[in-house]
Amino acid sequence: AQSVTQLDSQVPVFEEAPVELRCNYSSSVSVYLFWYVQYPNQGLQLLLKYLSGSTLVKGINGFEAEFNKSQTSFHLRKPSVHISDTAEYFCAVSEMGGGNKLTFGTGTQLKVEL
Amino acid sequence: SAVISQKPSRDICQRGTSLTIQCQVDSQVTMMFWYRQQPGQSLTLIATANQGSEATYESGFVIDKFPISRPNLTFSTLTVSNMSPEDSSIYLCSVANRRETQYFGPGTRLLVL
Numbered sequence: 001a002q003s004v005t006q007l008d009s010q011v012p013v014f015e016e017a018p019v020e021l022r023c024n025y026s027s028s029v030s031v032y033l034f035w036y037v038q039y040p041n042q043g044l045q046l047l048l049k050y051l052s053g054s055t056l057v058k059g060i061n062g063f064e065a066e067f068n069k070s071q072t073s074f075h076l077r078k079p080s081v082h083i084s085d086t087a088e089y090f091c092a093v094s095e096m097g098g099g100n101k102l103t104f105g106t107g108t109q110l111k112v113e114l
Numbered sequence: 115s116a117v118i119s120q121k122p123s124r125d126i127c128q129r130g131t132s133l134t135i136q137c138q139v140d141s142q143v144t145m146m147f148w149y150r151q152q153p154g155q156s157l158t159l160i161a162t163a164n165q166g167s168e169a170t171y172e173s174g175f176v177i178d179k180f181p182i183s184r185p186n187l188t189f190s191t192l193t194v195s196n197m198s199p200e201d202s203s204i205y206l207c208s209v210a211n212r213r214e215t216q217y218f219g220p221g222t223r224l225l226v227l
Binding site for chain 1: 145147155156157159214216217218219220
């Protein structure tokens with residue numbers, strides 16, 4: 001069975017600074033990888049996904065992530081954050097051929113400060 | 115991506131009662147799922163809603179507590195039965211077609227007193 005580890009429960013950062021949210025996964029088979037964002041009192045919005053192909057994927061709102069198979073990581077980055085990026089970010093994985101079942105990490109609360 | 119709506123958006127219920135949550139999609143989808151997000155926690159898959167047959171439940175979730183229906187390819191319901199305060203959570207439905215990508219509804223925020 002797959003598992004996802006988000007090492008940082010909270011990440012404070014100043015506006016316009018770069019940020020990296022870390023995600024590592026464990027699986028015995030090939031996987032699909034996702035980042036979702038949850039703004040306060042809202043549902044989950046898909047930020048970006050890795051299904052195949054280029055290991056560097058770009059998503060909405062200026063976010064990008066890089067799939068590193070050897071390190072089993074899928075870290076999320078943004079070169080310059082904005083106050084509006086304050087939210088909870090979830091990394092998720094599903095196994096190829098696993099029936100679309102998503103396993104989520106515990107989430108990282110990104111708090112952007114002035 | 116599909117537009118997903120849930121009803122109700124939030125509710126406050128008394129213990130021992132049941133609440134049925136609806137999930138409606140604006141287009142036909144292959145798969146529908148129900149998740150629970152307990153306060154301050156991540157998401158946990160409750161079950162896969164199967165069209166025309168019984169839902170497939172994950173370990174720790176049972177049909178008597180969380181009966182699910184999916185009468186067609188655009189609609190599903192989740193009932194939280196005989197509620198207790200421990201059932202206070204956000205309940206989210208998600209949908210997927212091909213390419214393994216799930217899209218989530220806005221969630222139903224449930225408080226059980």
